[in-house]
Amino acid sequence: EAGVAQSPRYKIIEKRQSVAFWCNPISGHATLYWYQQILGQGPKLLIQFQNNGVVDDSQLPKDRFSAERLKGVDSTLKIQPAKLEDSAVYLCASSLTGIGYTFGSGTRLTVV
Amino acid sequence: DAKTTQPNSMESNEEEPVHLPCNHSTISGTDYIHWYRQLPSQGPEYVIHGLTSNVNNRMASLAIAEDRKSSTLILHRATLRDAAVYYCILGEGAQKLVFGQGTRLTINP
Numbered sequence: 256e257a258g259v260a261q262s263p264r265y266k267i268i269e270k271r272q273s274v275a276f277w278c279n280p281i282s283g284h285a286t287l288y289w290y291q292q293i294l295g296q297g298p299k300l301l302i303q304f305q306n307n308g309v310v311d312d313s314q315l316p317k318d319r320f321s322a323e324r325l326k327g328v329d330s331t332l333k334i335q336p337a338k339l340e341d342s343a344v345y346l347c348a349s350s351l352t353g354i355g356y357t358f359g360s361g362t363r364l365t366v367v
Numbered sequence: 368d369a370k371t372t373q374p375n376s377m378e379s380n381e382e383e384p385v386h387l388p389c390n391h392s393t394i395s396g397t398d399y400i401h402w403y404r405q406l407p408s409q410g411p412e413y414v415i416h417g418l419t420s421n422v423n424n425r426m427a428s429l430a431i432a433e434d435r436k437s438s439t440l441i442l443h444r445a446t447l448r449d450a451a452v453y454y455c456i457l458g459e460g461a462q463k464l465v466f467g468q469g470t471r472l473t474i475n476p
Binding site: 259288290296297298299300303311346348353354355356357358359360361 | 399401403408409410411412413416452454458462463464465466467468469
């Protein structure tokens with residue numbers, strides 16, 4: 256089966272600019288997750304979707320981050336405006352049952 | 368979220384078995400033990416999970432202590448491609464996975 260697709264692979268922006276990341280999960284996977292991974296740390300969950308509804312967004316900095324999942328399939332994560340501390344790898348994962356996530360390769364964001 | 372404790376780093380030799388320990392003394396009766404690994408420049412990859420009994424798959428084995436307060440991921444014959452950060456995570460079914468720092472495994476040729 257095809258894996259979780261993410262784009263772009265890399266992105267460099269200036270602080271205060273906006274940026275968006277796209278994720279296409281594995282077909283049929285109802286649950287989708289966005290994680291943020293800062294260099295040297297483990298991934299941190301930002302938001303979890305079940306179909307197109309939000310299950311958990313308690314760790315999402317809602318003043319600058321937003322996410323949506325269109326028709327329960329693709330998802331976009333947006334940052335506006337970006338800060339230096341947002342430099343990280345943004346990982347998307349999907350799961351059929353919640354046991355065994357499949358992660359994409361991530362988008363590496365550098366804010367300068 | 369239930370917490371796990373893993374060594375920061377471990378080193379082993381190619382073609383030898385590797386035992387990666389994980390302590391989870393506050394595990395609840397319904398927590399699954401999940402293991403993921405992350406190779407350089409890639410997203411985490413599912414390795415194995417278990418609840419009470421030892422588990423085997425093509426990648427690894429998971430040995431769970433009788434009291435469930437610790438577990439060990441066993442790579443039976445390490446290769447250079449097994450060099451990665453290994454995460455031990457507790458999760459109740461479909462609950463979100465909370466990653467810690469993991470163990471950085473180095474494999475020497």
